[in-house]
Amino acid sequence: MAQKPSIPKGTRDFSPVQMKRRNYIFDSIRSVFQSFGYQPIETPAIEMLDTLLGKYGEEGDRLIFKILNSGHYSSKIPKETLEELSNSPEVDPAVSYKLTSSISEKALRYDLTVPFARYVVQHRNDITFPFKRYQLQPVWRADRPQKGRYREFYQCDVDVIGSDSLLNELELIQIIDTVFTKLNTRILIKLNNRKILTGISEIIGHPDKIIDITTAIDKIDKIGLEKVNEELNNKGLPKEAIDKLQPILTLSGDYISKLINLREVLSDSDIGLQGISEMQIIYEMVRQLNLNTLVELDLTLARGLNYYTGAIIEVKSLEVEIGSICGGGRYDNLTGIFGLPDVSGVGVSFGADRIYDVLDQSNGFPEHTATTTQVLIMNFGDEEIRSALLFASELRSSGISTEIYPDPAKMKKQMSYANYHQIPIVVIAGKNELEKKQLEIKNMKTGEQIAVLFEEMVPFLKRILF
């Protein structure tokens, strides 16, 4: 009968200590979102497969977890699909795809953006725009699991839709700054703008090569300008275009000097100039706010080029070598796929799992995340338990989390339970103590033990614990 239990690869159990640390991250992020007036929503883990398919590219479609229809679903498989399955000795991958469409109509959420777009369209009559929402929920992807990449992981998304104002971009930068200041970990915010990238493509006349170009810029520091030019040539960019690119490839200096140089290079591109002017306005506002975080202009930032139309945002940890820990941007047509055009939005997503890894590797979790129970009351058996119950109730109503050890076990066992769970205080109220209307209070950190009267228990413990 006995099975050796395990969980699917790429998924994780979270122990109490991990949970407390994760909650520390989630609570910090949530409280900042709330302080900026964002509203929580949640969507179901299960969406209609149609809602998700075609939104994440071909690769994404394959990585969506599909749910088998319930009941006698196999009776719905078309005859010809069955024939194809039976006839081909080596089954053609396309047959799996066909079979899926006849036996699965639901799937697990793949990200929070598409469900959010679906939510907005479905509930548009109940929403007042601008709509500022946040959403902290897990998503699932059938990716090949590897270090730091999971099949179930949390996204913490914050978006505002229905407003074109650059104030929203600014606010997201403020939110990022406040979250990581709160988490006490150093970061760098990188900004780019899709319009600047479009401007560059316009100037050199090769819009299809924009990814090759950003990849090349990214390599300058490592391999040098000459090698980068060679690579661009190999990728099929003509000499003339490469020449025009030179001032962009060698762009340097701070945020503002980069913008000034770019303005010259892109002077013939209206959209490029618009991107530059947006980045300048954002920068001016950021400067006035005296953020703790450095904000950098980085033209190599090309995330989400399929859907971002304005600012692109990415956050790097300055403490641990790891991929981006937060990112997002402006999208002008999120809800168009569901029939509601012209709703502009901007948002970022915090990667809670990676932030966990950063804090873990840099010893960034505060001490209090290691404990929840503050007081353990020892169990000496039926006689003494009545008093223990009353003490525990009194402590809990005073806001002190309290356990009674459930069995009258040996003192040593009860003490080691307190140690294991890092419970800072043990209350000892045996027959002797009770007769004297006293209890012994043991500080598990210092080893000190003090007798106090019943009525002094709560004030005494409050002094130690708070």
Place this chain on the structure above:
Amino acid sequence: MAQKPSIPKGTRDFSPVQMKRRNYIFDSIRSVFQSFGYQPIETPAIEMLDTLLGKYGEEGDRLIFKILNSGHYSSKIPKETLEELSNSPEVDPAVSYKLTSSISEKALRYDLTVPFARYVVQHRNDITFPFKRYQLQPVWRADRPQKGRYREFYQCDVDVIGSDSLLNELELIQIIDTVFTKLNTRILIKLNNRKILTGISEIIGHPDKIIDITTAIDKIDKIGLEKVNEELNNKGLPKEAIDKLQPILTLSGDYISKLINLREVLSDSDIGLQGISEMQIIYEMVRQLNLNTLVELDLTLARGLNYYTGAIIEVKSLEVEIGSICGGGRYDNLTGIFGLPDVSGVGVSFGADRIYDVLDQSNGFPEHTATTTQVLIMNFGDEEIRSALLFASELRSSGISTEIYPDPAKMKKQMSYANYHQIPIVVIAGKNELEKKQLEIKNMKTGEQIAVLFEEMVPFLKRILF
């Protein structure tokens, strides 16, 4: 292109107002669990199908949501399954079952109990017993959706395992009492004991009829003793057994008088007497604790007879007619199915969705669950926005959640946004106000509007808001 978006039946989106109310329930439950020293864990939404199958009965097996394997999964379907599928014109349900086992090896969590048992066995070397854990996560069931029954819903489980002490049963009753006192809604706690039910079967000599008997007892008030006896006769219980049952069927009075009468009837059943004695100990302790909640002995309580071995607990709302809103019991062999025998546990599960319905229908949500943003600062355009940004930062650092309206829209539009979101305070700082180093503060509830100096803003708003 445009799809009309929808979500799978039996699932739900949660709007900001619903989320705040749900979080009010979750936060209340969680804080009580923590005050009693329970530790949070989480398990993945996706479990191995093998882990879940066979744990919830045949019906349960069918209601588990199965996940389709990734990749070219159809190449793994055995030839003979394909033949069976192709040959039978009306496909035999058993074929769906066979097909499932070759194309699905993962499934969605069906409850929190089996994953918890799996967790304990898998991590037994990292756990110190007694292990007090709580877990608040959604579960999924392919049940037919109907009013109050969803395909995705939350369970809030609290269990202690590795301790036989009745103190744990008491603690769960205290937790129930504290949670519902905190939520300010009146309930009744019903208790039963599997050992008493076993004792009754022993006495009348028909262990297979225990469900019929509890169902019959449940009907006494409605249809009377005579009709109940008739029904028992129809169900195949011999006259002699029905005669022996009479004192149990007519059992009345309070908790203790019921126990005294039962003790006489079950005097020949050791296990029955043990159950009675357990219920008496629990009652004595409950009485000393002065709970707010009434505790009742109810022999008709027969939930989870497959696995409960001692106390059975169920909570009914006294405010709204609805099924049980919390329930659980003692199980002696939770982890046996995964190869770890003799781990006794006891726990209850709070039904957050039903508790939501109770509070909703009895107007039980406190007013503060309707709002998150406390202050809206009006947007008058580029000139004034710089001051607005600084005011907002100052308010947020003082713990006041603050939004700036993102666009310089008409005042009327900005005001109606504040109204819609029930934001209690609007700050007006236009050109005139700024020149006088003042701002106008409008109380949206009373309509009052007052001018205050910059430096008075925070103390003034703190007085109003806290």
